[in-house]
Amino acid sequence: MFNVEHIRQDFPILHRQVNGKPLVYLDNAATSQTPQAVIDAIVDYYSNYNANIHRGVHSLSQEATDAYEEARIKIQHHFNAKFSHEIIFTSGTTHGINLVANGFSSLLKKGDEIIVSALEHHSNIVPWQMLCERSGATLKVIPMNLEGELIMSEYDKLLSAHTKLVFVNHISNALGTINPIKYIIDEAHKVGAAVLIDGAQSCPHIKPDVQALDVDFYVTSAHKMCGPTGEGMLYGKEDWLNKLPPYQGGGEMIDQVTFEKTTYAGLPHKFEAGTPNICGGIAFGAAIDYMNGIGFDAIADYEHELLEYATAKLSEIEGLKIYGTSKQKTSVVSFNLEGIHPYDVGTILDKLGIAVRTGHHCAQPIMDFYKIPGTVRASFAFYNTKEEVDTLVTGVKKAKMMLS
Template identity: 75%
Template structure:
């Protein structure tokens, strides 16, 4: 069992007050809070080894380079990538998805097909729409059922020799549904298609094993897993990263430049043009260490208990409906109350110190499917407590009374 109070002491912001009330932070799906060890590591980098990497022979540059590359290896081991050069540092999930979509512009032709799902965040829809417009390929969409689960029979029917890439999220940011990505990957590979997994909402809750999954690409953000903002990872199989052209041109990603011709650097530097977020990359490794020290089995047990309690307590409220009721869920509850706009609930409970997300969560197709303007989303992390959930439920009841 986790010592939750000891863990909460690692996070300075959790002792803050908002509008005179103790902070109850249930917007972890948007970004997680940061432990003191991560905050300190950012300061330590700038205080002790701040220098540009891979380019200097002086001591500070070597120290910074070593720390950056050690972090890459930590992340390689964390996701079980075969090689460290399959791990690319990015600014986040959105950047990683766009990098792959941009690369596929050199592969797709008119008549080819790209498959996404109805559960996607806008960042895993828009880049593929742009790609299809550019190449003449066609975008196909896996539908969902009333529980918010993908209809796999429809996915099977969409697959054909025209399918070149399938891209789905591991866990839905809006509903918390955990998708059967191993099934999706296996089926896509059977027709020769590549697969990209958006892991932004998964990595705070579990350790993805990219070799076991056999995905071709896996993208995620650091800030959702206790790391700094502006950090992320794109994993890509070596053979795929060698096929794709560079996403950006500049320093670091080149081997040789003349005005007649430029040759590109080897992986991973081919995709890492310019000075990166050095501190962020190093400290992402610190965050990964922190989570592994807690243990993902422990994290999952705590979050399963939070989800079960929140679901039970919220359903006690008359007129409340939960969206995303599939069997496999992460610690997210997305709900509405009959006749009340989600924004109004969110605004009132904020006055009581409770942070939730309201709106369409950058997943408008999901909201359109359910014919709603948005939801109230409470997303939990391992540092949250049962008592905080009870506080939220009472606050929602109060808001309902005020707005009815």
């Protein structure tokens, strides 16, 4: 049985006040909150076996190494990767994207084409623009429609023998649109292109199966799914990871070093130079355990209820416009009040203890498409309640009254 009140007891921060009001945390697309089980894993590491990994012969190092590599295996199983060495620990989604983009610098040439979508976060646009500048490749864009959906017929036209890479987000952080990534992957493979999927917004809501998707690269961040900041994951097919050169040089990623020549370690260490965020990796594993304990089907069902409830309630407010009305959507409602800047709405809501995100959400091309400066974004997680949605609606009505 899914019991949201019971689940809320696992999150200490949900019981605090902001500006004298009970916290209503609706900024989950930016970062999720952390359950006590993950906090305990962090405290346990620093309290009992804090040591560097892989290189030590002493007991603490071995314990830390075992816990860190066990976390890698948990992540492998969660995403159904074929091998644990296909899981590369990163500092987050942005790091994973840049690692792949850097690797492709040596594989692309002038005349090659890479495709991005109009729904991307800046972190899945800028690294590819930089790659094009270095390689001479051309960047093409899958357009979107007014509902916030990608136009697949236009994607089909963009694909050609020149296409080498396609990269899209699984779910739009600004609008909540769930993209048809299986179709995108399959069509790209027909022309021999590799595909990277930005899963930062999907992994809190969906349990991706990278083998079933047949995706070449998949990236995500721990802090979006109840884990710590500064930790993330790049999944890459073994063949592709072997083709890409190392992203950084240093300790851990080497096999042999001489002043004449250095040879590199095998996967995954080839891409994990230096001392990693050991505690972060272990805590990421704990977060995955926690979310799987609740169950992703139960999470998805409950969050869909919240989405429908919030959409209906907010739509009743005169002058409120929702952006992103795709039929396939996750628990994000992005909206504006007519004639009122989203920042001003967010400021009023904060005074009422309601945390939302305002602005362009690092997705400025989307806002340019709609010809708006930004939106107010309420993003829901499995620990939010319909009562909190009601508080949001009341707050938006008050903001409208005060600012009109």
